[in-house]
Structures are given as structure tokens and as C-alpha cells.
Amino acid sequence: MRATIAPIALLLMTAAAAPARAEGNRHELWIGGSARALRSPSANALTDSNLGGTSLGYAHDLGIGLVPGSAIWLEAGLVTGAADGTMFQQLATEIATLDLTAGLRARYALHRLITASARIDLGAQRIRLDIDDHGVVDVDQVVEPSSRR
Numbered sequence: 001m002r003a004t005i006a007p008i009a010l011l012l013m014t015a016a017a018a019p020a021r022a023e024g025n026r027h028e029l030w031i032g033g034s035a036r037a038l039r040s041p042s043a044n045a046l047t048d049s050n051l052g053g054t055s056l057g058y059a060h061d062l063g064i065g066l067v068p069g070s071a072i073w074l075e076a077g078l079v080t081g082a083a084d085g086t087m088f089q090q091l092a093t094e095i096a097t098l099d100l101t102a103g104l105r106a107r108y109a110l111h112r113l114i115t116a117s118a119r120i121d122l123g124a125q126r127i128r129l130d131i132d133d134h135g136v137v138d139v140d141q142v143v144e145p146s147s148r149r
Helices: 001-016 041-046
Strands: 029-037 050-063 070-087 091-111 115-134
Touching: 029 070, 041 070, 050 091, 070 115
Parallel strands: none
Antiparallel strands: 029 050, 050 070, 070 091, 091 115
16 A cells, blocks of 8 residues: 555645746645554554545635635545554554545635635545454364363
């Protein structure tokens, strides 16, 4: 999964490249990290680690301004996360998440360097949990009782 993120990010950066214009930039691309603390009884049973991953997204100015100095932007984002752990000292656990969002953002320039914004996003999330015993076999299933011989 992580190996597919780099080509997607490169494709988005290439697609978002635009020549500079005097009226300003109408495209944004962001790439960063994500971290989420897993501190609930059920999450603590799976791992002691936090969920760490990557985030990337793209935004485009729609050219709609309700008042002078305002703009409406269309956004899309992707966030991944992963954590590994151990349950009951034998079972390896792996948690993986994928979040996809899309939404609108309203921006208003308060000053040349200060902008206020509000946004609304809708999206979907996929969470996968893998639990593996690494081939550990129950001894009672392998060894026959001596009374049956």
C-alpha cells in the first residue's frame, strides 16, 4: 500500500503544476504526515503504537467569490495510517487505514498575510486489521495423550 502512494503523489504534483499568473495561484497541493493516538481499551489491546502515516491533497480555486477578497475552493484529500503491535504475547497485529475526502472551503482574506477559512468535507474510511499467529500450533492438537497408545 505504501509503495503506491509515491507514484500517486508524483502524478498529483505533475498535474497540479501550473504557470505563475499575476492574479495569484488557483491550485494547491499539500503533502505531509499524519499521526493519531490510539488510546482506548480496544486499541490498547491491539498495539501500544500510535497510528502514523501520510497525507496528501489537492485544492482548486473555483473562481467564485461571494464578497471581495473571498473565494470558494474545491478540495480532495487522502490520508493513510499504519500501526503494528502484539496481542497476548503471541499474536502479531497490523492496523491500516485509508481516508478519502472531498469538500468545499470558503476563504476570506483578512490581511495580505492572514486568511480566515471554513470548510466542509465528506468522505469514506477503510480500516483493516490483520491478526497473525505466525504458525503457532496448539500443543494439545499435536501431541496425542499417552493413554491412547
